Amino acid sequence: MSETPDVPAPSAFDAPELFINRELSLLEFNDRVLEQAIDTGVPLLERLKFLCISSTNLDEFFEVRVAGLKQKAELSNPPTDADSRSPREVLRAVSQRTHTLVDKQYQTLNKALIPALEAENIRFLRRAEWKPEQRAWLDRYFEEELLPVISPIGLDPAHPFPRILNKSLNFIVDLDGTDAFGRKIAHAVVQAPRALPRVIQLPPSETDSGPYDFVFLSSVIHEHVGDLFPSMDARGCYQFRVTRNSDLYVDEEEVEDLLRAVEGELPGRRYGDCVRLEVAHNCPEKLSDYLLGRFLLSKDDLYQVNGPVNVNRLMSVLDAVDRPDLKYPAFSPRLPQLMSPSGDIFAAIRDEDVLLHHPFDSFLPVIEFVRRAGEDPHVLAIKQTLYRTGPESAVVDALVGAAKAGKEVTVVVELRARFDEADNIALANRLQAAGAHIVYGVVGYKTHAKMTLIVRRETDGLVNYVHLGTGNYHPKTARLYTDYGLFSCDPALGNDVHEMFLQLTSLGKVSGMARIIDAPFRLHAAILEKIAREADNAAAGKPARIVAKMNSLVEPQAIRALYAASCAGVQIDLVVRGICCLRPGVSGVSENIRVRSIVGRFLEHTRVFHFAGGGAPEIYLASADWMDRNFFRRVETCFPVERGPLYDRVERELSLYLADNSNAWLLGADGTYTPAQPGDDEELAVQRRLMEGPG
The missing domain is CATH 3.30.870.10 (Endonuclease Chain A)
Structure with a gap:
């Protein structure tokens, strides 16, 4: 008769190296999104969309996560995450990773997407490429649309550096000469009007253009910047953009009307503390240093980009270009029978x-x-x-x-x-x-x-x-x-x-x-209890298995409980779209845990938890991820799917997610992800399969 194996207590897994940093894990997810823009198997305009999504994601990352890290670093806060890195250490690692990610975004845009789009007659015209008819039309556009609403500001004691709106398009201009009042002004700031599109489509009938020729608003401003400073020489014009802390702070204990308090805080979001400066790649160092000084930022916060500083504005091109052949095939969701007229x-x-x-x-x-x-x-x-x-x-x-x-x-x-x-x-x-x-x-x-x-x-x-x-x-x-x-x-x-x-x-x-198992009262304890039960069942030789699908896995006690269950012999499969702080495949700790992320046409958002239960299996659906905030600071629901046809359907669909070998990324013990490969197996993309019919 075999002995029951000793199951380590979750507290045995406190070592910081067993946890992946949550900020770096989130950046890895954004890299997987960006890989969709690189994948030539994805329709071309959808690749452009994924590039824009990766840019938007990175904006929010700086507005919230980096902003929070900077606040903690200024206060010299001790480490709070399970990986035990200090805020300053995390900021350094984040800066290194995001610089690499931004370089990859612009290489994807310039080396892959723009040439591929041009081959399909979707062109972004540089100033040197403008035909006479196009130049004449853009001159009129500047005179009629831009000039009446633009306000260039020459910087001197009477014209201080303007307040720069969060994520707005701006230009720093290097000037020589004197203005109409005889003042010698070295620099000026031009703020692009917020009401105008950042990508302008040229009308084919008026400009001898192709059906989808576009010009960046920044190119028009560059072309005409000299007109904004008559009698002076605009020696250089360089776009820049500032990202600010956009998290709202409302002391709910002190306010009488939460709606009015939140409403009052919203305008301040536009002018929070600066966390990132993006400038054109050809901006001289003295000007980028000048801007860093104005925004109280360091060199680590500077991102020099070869292209538009606001890549996410290219999303408008998807609506402007009527090329179904370059997009995902049209898809009509199924209409269930309960909707009969x-x-x-x-x-x-x-x-x-x-x-x-x-x-x-x-x-x-x-x-x-x-x-x-x-x-x-x-x-x-x-x-x-x-x-x-x-x-x-x-x-x-x-x-x-x-x-x-x-x-x-x-x-x-x-x-x-x-x-x-x-x-x-x-x-x-x-x-x-x-x-x-x-x-x-x-x-x-x-x-x-x-x-x-x-x-x-x-x-x-x-x-x-x-x-x-x-x-x-x-x-x-x-x-x-x-x-x-x-x-x-x-x-x-x-x-x-x-x-x-x-x-x-x-x-x-x-x-x-x-x-219902609700948060913040019972959900955390219930999840830990169910994981521990699977470990006990495995030790007793009963059926033991965990399959959990969620958006983020961060909460340390849940991760430690999964490590303990793995050591007890529980087979654990996790489908985690975004942040995953657990390290799978660590010898003696998580050898029985596998983690995959699905990134495809649709954003994976379901939360599904399956426990074998020693022969009495359970499936739960939930509004909550396994994060501190969901367990302890949010009102959440976790509810069962009772045994029967619906249960069987969810179980089958979970198995499809585990079998995906086309859109799945596999997490390694070192924190990096590698794409799954079909090998000799038939190619399976779970989202495409579910579009054909229920699991």
Whole structure:
């Protein structure tokens, strides 16, 4: 009889080298996004889109993550992450990695994408390439569109250095000579008007251009900068852009009205502390040093770029170019049967639970669920959480219609959803004007749960219909992100959702829930318990396995628990799209753990947790990742998929993610990712497979 192996306690895995730094892991994800722009198997205009996404991601990384690191470094804060690096050490490593990443972005643009686009007659014309007709049209554009709204500022004691808006396009101009007042001015700043497009499409009929000839606004300003300083010699003109700290700070304990407080903080985001300076690659050192001094930045914060400083503005080209052959093939999501025109959506849910996997399944049933509730005379109340939903949302339209129809509509609006604060303030005001009850969650906690409750009077009494999801009620991103959504009228599940809404609105304590595992109260302990149970089952020779899919894995106790389970013999497969601080494949620690990231046409966003349970397996869907913030500082839901057809479907789809050998990246113990290869196996891309039909 074999002895039961000793299972190390999670505390045995405290060594800093067992953890990957979260900031560097996030940069590795952005590199995987950028690789999509390099991959010639991706349609050309989609490659351009991935380049723009990588640029936008990097902007947000500096605005939030680097800004936070700089604040910690200034305060000499001790290390707080499990890898035990100090903020200054992380900043140095981040600077080195981001400089490499930025160089790769511009090499991709200049050496790969621009030549490939030009071969398809989509051209970005440099000034030396302008034909006479094009130059004449651009001269008129400057005179009629630019000159009336541009304000060049010569720098002297009466004209101090202007405030530079976050991520705006600007130019530093090197001047010689004297102005009309006899003043000798060495430098000037030109700020590009925010209202004008950064990429200008030339009209073919007027300019002898091809169908898709473009000119950068920066080229037009460069061409005419001398006209802005008559009687002076503009010896050089160099674009630059500053990135600022964009995190909002609101002391929720001290404010009386959270909406007004957040609203008041938004303008300050444009002028937060500087964290990065981007300048043209040919900008003289004396000018870049001058700018660094103005923005209180160091050489490590300087990024010299060979191309437009705002690459993400190239996204407008995708809408301007009508070339379906250079984009992903059109895709129409499946419309589930519960959406039949004559059908009763509530009757369909009464018959059986319904599971949708977006974007493969249409998001329309979610909108119709709320819209039809607003029209149904038997519906008494609608309650919903909104984290991100977009400025023009069919979901909000349905809620407004329901409120105007006299339903009791309660909406928990999370005002602090980063970079969506202004949109959420506007929709909160709109809902309130329609007669909905609006609350802003719980002080100190973001409401990140995705849930809808509809209370309907039926012959046997009041029935709770619920929708629980892993992603936001955002019709646009529902076509771009993968997410699960569950419809049910299970009494226990409905009562749990009812209890959670009571907690969010009345702030009373939930007595106990039968189905939902909620954060910040129970989710962390429950996940640790389930991982430990798998370790015990493995040690006892029972079925033991963990498959977990999420966006980020950061929380140290969960990682240590996974290490302990691995040492106990549990086979663990993790599908982690972005940040992963766990090191797989470390001898004696994580030999039984494999980590993969899927990067493809759609942004992977589902959170799915599967535990073998010693022969009584469980699958949970969740709004939460395994991060400190989700476990401890957010209101989250984690809910089961009961055994049956829906359970089997999720299990099959998880297996497809583990079999993907086309869009998967495999994490090594050294923290680097390598692309999976089909080898002798049939090529499998899970997203393409799910577009064909459910798993």
